[in-house]
Amino acid sequence: MEKGLIHVYHGDGKGKTTAAVGLAIRAAGAQKQVIFAQFLKGSPTGELQSFEKLSNIRVLRSKEDLGFFKNMTPEEKEKSEKIHTEIMQQIFSILEKESIDLVILDEITYPYEYDNVDRKLVEKLILQKPDNIELVITGRNPASLFLERADYITEMKKIRHPFDKNIPARCGVEY
Numbered sequence: 001m002e003k004g005l006i007h008v009y010h011g012d013g014k015g016k017t018t019a020a021v022g023l024a025i026r027a028a029g030a031q032k033q034v035i036f037a038q039f040l041k042g043s044p045t046g047e048l049q050s051f052e053k054l055s056n057i058r059v060l061r062s063k064e065d066l067g068f069f070k071n072m073t074p075e076e077k078e079k080s081e082k083i084h085t086e087i088m089q090q091i092f093s094i095l096e097k098e099s100i101d102l103v104i105l106d107e108i109t110y111p112y113e114y115d116n117v118d119r120k121l122v123e124k125l126i127l128q129k130p131d132n133i134e135l136v137i138t139g140r141n142p143a144s145l146f147l148e149r150a151d152y153i154t155e156m157k158k159i160r161h162p163f164d165k166n167i168p169a170r171c172g173v174e175y
Contacts, residue, residue, distance in 0.1 A: 004101070004134040005151035006126070008142050010109065013156035014174065016138040020104045021047045023136060028054045032101035035060060035094060037087050039107045039117070039139075040080070042066060045175045058094070060087045069114055077116060084117035091125065095133070102134045109139025109146070 007023075009016040024034045034057040036047075042065035051057045062083045066076045094100060103125070111117040126149050129135050137146050147153060162170075169175055 002132070004129065004132050006129070006149050007134070007136040007152040007154070008146050008150040009136065009138045009154045009156065010140060010142045011154075011156035011158070012140060013158040014161060015156040017047075017106050019154065019156075020106050020136050020138050021050075024057055024102065024104055025050070025054070027102045027134070028056045032056065033099060034058065034102045034104070035091055035100055036104045037061065037091060037106065037108075039084050039087065039105065039111050040066075040069060041107060043175070046172050060090050062087075069110060069116065080111070081116045084111045085121065088118060088121035088125070092121070095130070100133060102136070104136040105138070106136075107139045108137055109142045112143055112146075113141060 009019045020036070024036050027034050036051065036057055036059050038059070038061035040062075042062035048059060051059050062080075066072055066080050069077070069080070072080060091103060095103075105122070105125075108117070108122060112119060112122055123145065125135070126137075126145060137150075
C-alpha cells in the first residue's frame, strides 16, 4: 500500500467489527503489520483468540470490562477515559518506533462522541495520518470529521436482528 486510505464502518447493523477483523486478518496474511485497538471492550471475544495466532496483529484494549457506557458510574467513566487515552498514546508510541501498515480503531465513535477519550489524539491520527497507513474507524454515529476524511464509507443497516426476538448475543457470532 503506497497510499493508505481511511475506512469508516458504521450503522445500526451487525458487522462493523466483523468487517474490521476480516480486514486485519487479510492484511496479516499479506504480511502487513496491524494494530487492532478496541474501545469500550474489555470482555473476551472470539477474535482475540484468532489474533493470538497471528504475530503481526497487535491488540490494544482494556484489560477489564467496564460495561456499557450509559451504565457506568462517574468513576468508571473516568477510568474508561484514561484507558482510551492510554490506548491512543500507545498507538502513537508504536507508530514512532515501528513500521505499521494498518491501524483499526474499533468502536472509537462512542468514546469520541461521549468525550471519553482525548479527542485531540483521535483527530491528530485522522488529520495527520502517515501516508503509508491504512486507517479503519468503526462504530455508530461517526463524527462528521470521520466521514469527511474517509475514502471508504460502509453503512451496516439492521433489517432484522435476533436481539429483536430477545435472543442474547452468541459466542462466536456476536462476540
